[in-house]
Amino acid sequence: MMDGASGPAVAVERTAPAATAGPRLLELTGITKRFPGVVALDRVDFDLRPGEVHVLFGENGAGKSTLINIIAGTFPADEGSYVYDGREIRRLTPHQAREIGISPVFQEFSLVPDLTVVENLFLGRERTSFGFLSAAAMRQRAEEVIAELGFDLNPRAKIRELSRAHQQMVEIAKALLAEVRLLILDEPTASLTESETSKLFELIERLRGQGVGIIYVSHRMREIKQLADRITVLRDGKLVKTLDSQGVTENELVELMTGRKIDVLFPKIDHRPGEVGLKVQGLTTANHTVEDVDFVARAGEVTGVAGLVGCGKSELIRAIYGLEPLSAGTIEVFGQPMHHITPRKSLDRGVCYFPSDRVVEGLALTRPIRENASMAALDLPQFARLKILRQVSERRAIQEIVDRLRLRPPNIERVVQNLSGGNRQKVMLARGLTRETRLFLFDEPTVGIDVGAKIEVYELMKQLVEAGAAIVLVSSELPEVLHLSNRVYVMHRAHVVAELSGAEMTEQNVLASFFEGDRSIERKKRAQA
Amino acid sequence: MAEAKPVDRSDATASAEDATRRLQRRIRMTQALLPVVLLLMLLGFAAAEPRVLSFGNLANVLQQASYLFVFALAQMCVIVTRGFDLSLGTNVSAVSVLSALTLTGLVGAEGNGVAVAIFAGLLVGLGFGALVGVFNGLVVAWLRVNPFIATLGSLNICLGVASMASDGRPVFNVPDAFSQIFYSGTILGVEMPIIYAAVIGIAMALMFSRTVLGRSLFLIGSNPRAAEVAGLPTRRYLTAAYVLAGALAAFGSLMLTARTGSGEPNLGGGLRLVGESIAAAVIGGVSLRGGVGGVEAALIGALFITVLSNGMNLVRVDGYIQMIVLGAVLIGAIFLDRFRRT
Numbered sequence: 001m002m003d004g005a006s007g008p009a010v011a012v013e014r015t016a017p018a019a020t021a022g023p024r025l026l027e028l029t030g031i032t033k034r035f036p037g038v039v040a041l042d043r044v045d046f047d048l049r050p051g052e053v054h055v056l057f058g059e060n061g062a063g064k065s066t067l068i069n070i071i072a073g074t075f076p077a078d079e080g081s082y083v084y085d086g087r088e089i090r091r092l093t094p095h096q097a098r099e100i101g102i103s104p105v106f107q108e109f110s111l112v113p114d115l116t117v118v119e120n121l122f123l124g125r126e127r128t129s130f131g132f133l134s135a136a137a138m139r140q141r142a143e144e145v146i147a148e149l150g151f152d153l154n155p156r157a158k159i160r161e162l163s164r165a166h167q168q169m170v171e172i173a174k175a176l177l178a179e180v181r182l183l184i185l186d187e188p189t190a191s192l193t194e195s196e197t198s199k200l201f202e203l204i205e206r207l208r209g210q211g212v213g214i215i216y217v218s219h220r221m222r223e224i225k226q227l228a229d230r231i232t233v234l235r236d237g238k239l240v241k242t243l244d245s246q247g248v249t250e251n252e253l254v255e256l257m258t259g260r261k262i263d264v265l266f267p268k269i270d271h272r273p274g275e276v277g278l279k280v281q282g283l284t285t286a287n288h289t290v291e292d293v294d295f296v297a298r299a300g301e302v303t304g305v306a307g308l309v310g311c312g313k314s315e316l317i318r319a320i321y322g323l324e325p326l327s328a329g330t331i332e333v334f335g336q337p338m339h340h341i342t343p344r345k346s347l348d349r350g351v352c353y354f355p356s357d358r359v360v361e362g363l364a365l366t367r368p369i370r371e372n373a374s375m376a377a378l379d380l381p382q383f384a385r386l387k388i389l390r391q392v393s394e395r396r397a398i399q400e401i402v403d404r405l406r407l408r409p410p411n412i413e414r415v416v417q418n419l420s421g422g423n424r425q426k427v428m429l430a431r432g433l434t435r436e437t438r439l440f441l442f443d444e445p446t447v448g449i450d451v452g453a454k455i456e457v458y459e460l461m462k463q464l465v466e467a468g469a470a471i472v473l474v475s476s477e478l479p480e481v482l483h484l485s486n487r488v489y490v491m492h493r494a495h496v497v498a499e500l501s502g503a504e505m506t507e508q509n510v511l512a513s514f515f516e517g518d519r520s521i522e523r524k525k526r527a528q529a
Numbered sequence: 530m531a532e533a534k535p536v537d538r539s540d541a542t543a544s545a546e547d548a549t550r551r552l553q554r555r556i557r558m559t560q561a562l563l564p565v566v567l568l569l570m571l572l573g574f575a576a577a578e579p580r581v582l583s584f585g586n587l588a589n590v591l592q593q594a595s596y597l598f599v600f601a602l603a604q605m606c607v608i609v610t611r612g613f614d615l616s617l618g619t620n621v622s623a624v625s626v627l628s629a630l631t632l633t634g635l636v637g638a639e640g641n642g643v644a645v646a647i648f649a650g651l652l653v654g655l656g657f658g659a660l661v662g663v664f665n666g667l668v669v670a671w672l673r674v675n676p677f678i679a680t681l682g683s684l685n686i687c688l689g690v691a692s693m694a695s696d697g698r699p700v701f702n703v704p705d706a707f708s709q710i711f712y713s714g715t716i717l718g719v720e721m722p723i724i725y726a727a728v729i730g731i732a733m734a735l736m737f738s739r740t741v742l743g744r745s746l747f748l749i750g751s752n753p754r755a756a757e758v759a760g761l762p763t764r765r766y767l768t769a770a771y772v773l774a775g776a777l778a779a780f781g782s783l784m785l786t787a788r789t790g791s792g793e794p795n796l797g798g799g800l801r802l803v804g805e806s807i808a809a810a811v812i813g814g815v816s817l818r819g820g821v822g823g824v825e826a827a828l829i830g831a832l833f834i835t836v837l838s839n840g841m842n843l844v845r846v847d848g849y850i851q852m853i854v855l856g857a858v859l860i861g862a863i864f865l866d867r868f869r870r871t
Contacts, residue, residue: 323758342760343757343758343759343760344760344762346760347760353758355758360752360754360755361752361754361755361758362755362758363752363755364747364748364751364752364755364756364820365751365752365820366747366751366816366819366820366821367747367748367751367820371744371747371748372748375748375755375756375759375761376759376760378741378744378745378761379760384741387740387741387742388739388740388741389738389739389740389741389744391739431759
């Protein structure tokens, strides 16, 4: 056991012999990691100072996850040296890593759904007295940590009952329960609301002040600007550059990351609103995540839905597709009323929904790209006749779509599990192109994918709209909704609180409509009472 | 702490996790080498008892494996959807009794009407097996009952049916013609069980690779939510998987009934056949977590289990010890599956 790990982080930092160890908490040199068929990391150098936020930046598949997994001890590097706190570390395990103060928060959660928040926090390091669990002590410590983080989290709630955002908070709390010297955050804000995000940032500041080194993986430019001391850009498993965040521009970073010049992130879409593709009136879902919503989307335009996580915007389009039971309201698709909607009926009417959580709802990970892409089209004569698959025709059709989406490598027999986030999203989108689709429902289409893939997704949306399709874009990324949409609905607490178009579509107006929304929702409630 | 020597700490805690990692790698390799392992096992038994490699015994192994192959295929239909079928064994017993009763009831005193009787017996057997499947499928897919509980229930139902219909006694006097068609006959010198297994194997391979049903079963097993969002009629296909499993089990039962020449109320032996069929499928590479598998997996798994029991018989391992070994193999198979993809 290493004795230093038991002391508080600050104390350790003060006693650390800065002269001999140098001001480096972590120093990786020449790290190489090969997986069957790929070199995930190729002689990468990386270092972290105490009290620094070091952002890892790169496209999916660039090697960021591999690097943080090596740091966290998930698997070892094939080559290179790993020096932590002045000493060479070999054969690190996740357990040891935690003991020496390395705490990772990964994107994939490691929580047990049927246990409570407290039980999860102490999983594997339960506090006991005389062999019995000291429930009270654990609950108290959990409450302290949660309070310190400023999270709105009930320690006794079961994980299963929590939203994704709350689960993320539990993960973060779990990482901070023990003494931390090196914190790894892998896109921690992907599912947090604005206020939760700002609390997380306050916390990061505090930890930084205490001398904790933080490795922060993110695609979000605003966060990077706000937090980063240094930025390391990876591309195709190679170190492109480590630079000070001072004076770095967004375009510069994107260029470093993609290796190509990118003038504009968002394409200019030529909206030509025509026929009404979707008309929703008085829609209320059975669980009241959506209440009394009126909504119109036209062919030839992108209709955006903005709002905070949990405001009901996602449930709105899920209900339209037939994934949420309704309690009131009508839905018309291209003039035809829809009753008892199921995904099957929606697909038949030319409606396609792309779920935000590709792992849970989108993809059959153990199956090849081809099968995933044709999954929603097995009823079409092009793919199957008399319930017998037409393999040649299927292969040809899917290959064509995959080429159009520029999936790399374009091998349609690869198992989806092995693909990066961007490629997985393309496989999902391929599904909308296998059949005649007139209304596309995008739910957070760029969550967890890199800028290069984002641009390609935007480009696809542009093509679809300009070819006359109707698109509904639900996104928590305000710039994304505002730049791509012709009109934007703002949702707040299950209601549509504003509809913005033209020059009104600004971040300020969206934020302002949340507050106005609060007031009008209260008024409505009082009127009803 | 600062002066600690610059080497990795801890071999004690580290080595445990390292060992797991090494083990995972080794297991993944074993998977690819399964045919080799099978051969080594055969040679190992042969070293102790040369008769293992005699032509007669190898032919016997092949014939024995035919039955288990059919049952492993039945099991695979539902395992790829993340389910399994515990009722397979008692389903086999019930089908054996019911079809034997039909056969003996319809054959006249002078042995006339055999063709009609055999046809009716086949129909009753397959019909009952499919019915059990319909029941399992409805309970699992529509009532959303866990496959373990659902098929545990039908296990008991089938046991009741088998015991009630037979009064607990074997049904004798199954016509010879039946045994000839399903057991003792040969085509071009190949025994009937092997022929049926081959035909069923090919049919199932085509079903899994060439039909919408087969494709959908894999997709549903891989991610049931995604299959639903993609508009697949998941409940209908899930039911079909259980019906297929029930019907295949019934056909296997007819093959076994023809071999014993009587309807046996304990033919499926409670859970023994269930355990062997699941073990065979899983050892071959069908994942209990769904979405992964293939007919070749069921085949190699069935051969593996058959060679193992045949070898143990020939080297005269005690019957009870054999049961213990097979139980351990089932657990080992599931352990393998857990580590295979992580």
